[in-house]
Structure formats: C-alpha cells, structure tokens
Amino acid sequence: MRSLTDDAPQREPTEGILAAEQDERRRIALFLHDGPVQSLAGVALMLDAAANFLKRGEPEQAAEVLERALGRTRTTIGELRDLSFNLEPVVLRDHGIATALLALADERGVSHGITIDVDAVQAETLNERTQAALYAIVREALEGAIRRGPPTRFAVQVRPAGEGGLEIEIFDDAPSERRRRSVEVLRERARTLGAALDVASEKKGTTMRLTLPTYPRGE
Secondary structure (H helix, E strand, O other): OOOHHHOOOOOOOOHHHHHHHHHHHHHHHHHHHHHHHHHHHHHHHHHHHHHHHHHOOOHHHHHHHHHHHHHHHHHHHHHHHHHHHHHOOHHHHHHOHHHHHHHHHHHHHHHHOOEEEEEOHHHHHEOHHHHHHHHHHHHHHHHHHHHHOOOOEEEEEEEEOHHHOEEEEEEEOOOOOOOHHHHHHHHHHHHOOOOEEEEEEEOOEEEEEEEEOOOOEOO
C-alpha cells in the first residue's frame, strides 16, 4: 500500500474551502443579527419599560416585564451556547474527539430523530489540530445528511489502516442526491490533512471513507 505522505503535502486552503468558510461567516452573521442581537435589543427595551414602571410606583407591572426579560435572556444564552458548540465545542478541547462526537451525536440525534453510532476512540491518537479538522468534516457530513433527508441512521467508525494510518468511515441513509460543492469542500478539507476521501452512494445510503496517513498523529 502506497503511503499518502509521499505525494500529499500540506496545502493552503483552496477556493472551495474559502468559499465554504465565507458562507459560514455569512450564516453566523445573519444568525447573530436576526437572533441574539434582536433578542438583546428587546431585553433592553423591556428593562427600560420596567424602570419606568418602578419610577411610577407600579412594581407589579415592573416585575411582570422583568420576568419576560429574564425568559428572553435565558433563550438567548441557549442560542449563543449552541452556536459556540457548533463552531468548536469545549468538550473537543477538554476531552478529545471521541467524546465530542458522542456529544454531537446526542444533540443532533435527539433533535432530528436520528440513530447515530460513533466509534472514534482510535482517533484520540491524532493531534489537537487534526482532531478539530476531523470533527469539522464529520459535523459537515452530518449536517449535509440532515439537509438532504434527514437520515434515520448516521454512523462514524474509526479504525486502523495500513502503515499506521487511520480510516474513518461515515455512513448515512439520507437520500443520495448531494450538492457537488459540499462533497468538494469535504474533499478539500481532507486534502489539507494529506488525506484521501472517497464517496460511494448506493440504494441503502452513502458511505464516505477518509484515509489519514501517519504524520498527523501525535503531538
């Protein structure tokens, strides 16, 4: 088996990755503007109203407004926490990729009714940067499957490959039609790790196989 390290050096991000990251920045900006920013603006108005009620000696009305402001603040905190988790969960940094993928599986599985199986203990040997890149690939694959389906099943398995590398298999049973750009972005992300990504679609679903060479492993 020929090692990927012979002809797959580290590369700068390509146009496909840059375009995808620009789309992601726009999505985040729109989400912040239309979601948390608007919610906090509403909270500020509520606090002004509560202050006015207190000045007029109407504490019951003030308490009612403050209760609504508190509820909206808690909702906004949850939205920002979800955004932070989606960008790069703290659990990935503190506990490694296997735990982070299990947390992602729990959150997406419950919210979309998907059975998600994760076996990623072998990936714990990868360095922190490679784990973050692999997490992003799995997350994008899952989000793509949800957009196409959603699937009823999604699975991630990491196992040893030849010459000390790792093979990551990602399966989903969502409809097989997928945007070419989304696949190319995943392939480009894989190439930045010196890896190969193969995609095979069958009647039962889509299987992606990512082969990591030996050099991204360890710190």
